[in-house]
Amino acid sequence: MATAEQQADILERLKNGVIEYDEESVVKASHEALETGMDAYQAVMDGLAAGMDVVGAYFANGEYFVPEVLMCADALYAGLHLLRPHIKMDTEKMIKGSVVIGTVEGDIHDIGKNLVKMMFEVAGFTVHDLGRDVPLDNFVEKYMETDSDIICMSAMMTTTMIGMPVVIEKVRAKNPRAKIMIGGAPINEDIAQKWGADGTGKDAPNALQEALNMIGVLRDLGDQFKAERVQKEWGADGLLDATKP
Amino acid sequence: MSIQSKDAVLKVLRGEKPDHVPNFSGMGSITLHGIQQLGYRFNEIHGDARKMADSAASTHRLFGFESAIVPFDMGVVAESLGAGMKYYEKADLGQIIYPTMTRKLVDRSTVTVPEGMSEADAKTFVMKEIENQITNYQLQKPADVAQAGRIPIVLEALRILKRELGEDVAIGSWTLGPFTELGQIMDLEVLLKLSAKKPDVVNRRLQFMVEYLTEVIQLYIEAGADFITVREMGATASILSPRMFKSLVLPNLQALFGRINRVPTVLHICGDTNPIIELMAQSGASALSIDQMNRLNESRAKLSNVILLGNYKPFGAPFCEGQPEEVEEMIRQSIEQGADGVWPGCDLWPVVPPENMRAMMAAMKKYGVKSG
Numbered sequence A: 001m002a003t004a005e006q007q008a009d010i011l012e013r014l015k016n017g018v019i020e021y022d023e024e025s026v027v028k029a030s031h032e033a034l035e036t037g038m039d040a041y042q043a044v045m046d047g048l049a050a051g052m053d054v055v056g057a058y059f060a061n062g063e064y065f066v067p068e069v070l071m072c073a074d075a076l077y078a079g080l081h082l083l084r085p086h087i088k089m090d091t092e093k094m095i096k097g098s099v100v101i102g103t104v105e106g107d108i109h110d111i112g113k114n115l116v117k118m119m120f121e122v123a124g125f126t127v128h129d130l131g132r133d134v135p136l137d138n139f140v141e142k143y144m145e146t147d148s149d150i151i152c153m154s155a156m157m158t159t160t161m162i163g164m165p166v167v168i169e170k171v172r173a174k175n176p177r178a179k180i181m182i183g184g185a186p187i188n189e190d191i192a193q194k195w196g197a198d199g200t201g202k203d204a205p206n207a208l209q210e211a212l213n214m215i216g217v218l219r220d221l222g223d224q225f226k227a228e229r230v231q232k233e234w235g236a237d238g239l240l241d242a243t244k245p
Numbered sequence B: 001m002s003i004q005s006k007d008a009v010l011k012v013l014r015g016e017k018p019d020h021v022p023n024f025s026g027m028g029s030i031t032l033h034g035i036q037q038l039g040y041r042f043n044e045i046h047g048d049a050r051k052m053a054d055s056a057a058s059t060h061r062l063f064g065f066e067s068a069i070v071p072f073d074m075g076v077v078a079e080s081l082g083a084g085m086k087y088y089e090k091a092d093l094g095q096i097i098y099p100t101m102t103r104k105l106v107d108r109s110t111v112t113v114p115e116g117m118s119e120a121d122a123k124t125f126v127m128k129e130i131e132n133q134i135t136n137y138q139l140q141k142p143a144d145v146a147q148a149g150r151i152p153i154v155l156e157a158l159r160i161l162k163r164e165l166g167e168d169v170a171i172g173s174w175t176l177g178p179f180t181e182l183g184q185i186m187d188l189e190v191l192l193k194l195s196a197k198k199p200d201v202v203n204r205r206l207q208f209m210v211e212y213l214t215e216v217i218q219l220y221i222e223a224g225a226d227f228i229t230v231r232e233m234g235a236t237a238s239i240l241s242p243r244m245f246k247s248l249v250l251p252n253l254q255a256l257f258g259r260i261n262r263v264p265t266v267l268h269i270c271g272d273t274n275p276i277i278e279l280m281a282q283s284g285a286s287a288l289s290i291d292q293m294n295r296l297n298e299s300r301a302k303l304s305n306v307i308l309l310g311n312y313k314p315f316g317a318p319f320c321e322g323q324p325e326e327v328e329e330m331i332r333q334s335i336e337q338g339a340d341g342v343w344p345g346c347d348l349w350p351v352v353p354p355e356n357m358r359a360m361m362a363a364m365k366k367y368g369v370k371s372g
Helices: A004-019 A023-035 A040-061 A066-086 A111-122 A136-146 A163-174 A189-194 A207-231 B005-014 B032-038 B049-063 B076-080 B119-136 B151-165 B178-185 B188-197 B199-223 B242-259 B296-302 B324-336 B354-367
Strands: A098-103 A126-129 A150-154 A179-183 B067-069 B084-086 B100-103 B170-176 B227-231 B265-269 B287-290 B307-312 B341-344
Touching: A004 A023, A004 A040, A004 A066, A023 A040, A023 A066, A040 A066, A040 A111, A066 A111, A066 B119, A066 B188, A098 A111, A098 A136, A111 A126, A111 A150, A111 A179, A111 B188, A136 A150, A136 A163, A150 A163, A163 A179, B005 B170, B005 B227, B005 B307, B005 B341, B032 B049, B049 B067, B049 B151, B049 B354, B076 B084, B076 B151, B076 B170, B076 B178, B076 B199, B119 B188, B119 B199, B151 B170, B151 B199, B170 B178, B170 B199, B178 B188, B178 B199, B178 B242, B188 B199, B188 B242, B199 B227, B199 B242, B227 B242, B242 B265, B296 B307, B307 B324, B324 B341, B324 B354
Parallel strands: A098 A126, A098 A150, A150 A179, B067 B170, B170 B227, B227 B265, B265 B287, B287 B307, B307 B341
Antiparallel strands: B084 B100
């Protein structure tokens, strides 16, 4: 077992490797984490994800722009691929959620969507990625088919975001309590609220900012899910049983 | 006296004093109301010169909008270079989905992953392979640019507009800028990373785009465009650092604008342009177009001698969803903050209600006529 100092050192190098988009350093630290028997989940959350939190702050401050954030994401993935197979499923600690994600029909911009997807993966969600230019009905179908907890829709352009309220309405008709998040360059909190979405990135000037902000949103939601998952019961028609709390 | 629209638009773009602040655009400005009155479907106006021209003209004919612009979608140049397009023919009547690229010249679909590779290794492999392809792809201009893809349709639409509307109304066309256009034909994620890691490679590709866009724009001008807008939204400070804008994007914009001498030009960038507005002013464009995220009054103060077009929000509230009096107030603010021409921050969102279009044009008569 690694000593507390060694562990702190490894976490620090995972975090800084993501921030400095140094893939080699992240890979090396990930191997050390596994060799010294560190908890892989802790290495992901307190190392890699903690680094991405800082990257998010840099992006918000205008220190980093999209190219830098994409390189940071590559460094994170390099570590995540090594560490994830060693994560022990711990029902107490981990979010057991499932999410459907995609970029709406007419829009082929998926950089922001892919970063949001990465965050969900980091947090331990099962992610059903519909890709880009997704016909609106596919969101609803996949959501019902997979019994997911969240639907995430992304749009980069004002000309495509108009599909979002259509999906929200259809999902709400099936399940009034569905969690729906929307994001993308033209989306802000006012629009999310008006369309009846549950969330978007705070002050997000674009999809990327939302992806980075969402780490925090997810942590808050995590506890809610654990509680709701237990209570949730689906009727035979695919609707929530209204008699259950 | 009738409003001299064409005269006012061209005077503004040349830096002369017009009789009123014109309300026009260099980007897509069609309304669903206009298209439906013509009996056209949204998905068919992108591939038929007559329908394209009629749709573009309808915003002037119905509301007095002071320009007519083609094309409407962002795929024309990419398609002429060989990118695959989708037109959403099956979309519902009246559903607004703009044509998009289904296949770029270099993207994930052009990479074959070796069998048996793990998911993690495959991701790395694909990224490396796309990087190689972006570096080495032999970009080629079409043998006959005027006949490539839908360029002949845009050219014919411009000729129709010139013939039928060109006496009274400024006819405009547009392309994307070199950087944004490169992102339309090559994987954007890898391109953005390469811009940081190997700027020389990206710059070489951008020089090709400058050459090609120059040829396309010259054809648009010959067909009747009175002014040209170049939309470099991929290089907004919401995406790229001002440092990278200056070293990689700006020199290629300067090269492009340096070659377009016969008509006025507009550089449009949306999103956050506050940190780069002064660099934009060095591009050589006749005028700058910004969207609602630009603090127009600050930009006005920084650039007293630059023609600024902007910057109302052409979607959501109030333009598409508000009351006519809110639209009037939005236009009043644009003029008050120092816009030389009232101009939208993006394509007009076509679902704008006719009464709001009318309120916008009426507001121009109220606030946009210069006294003395």
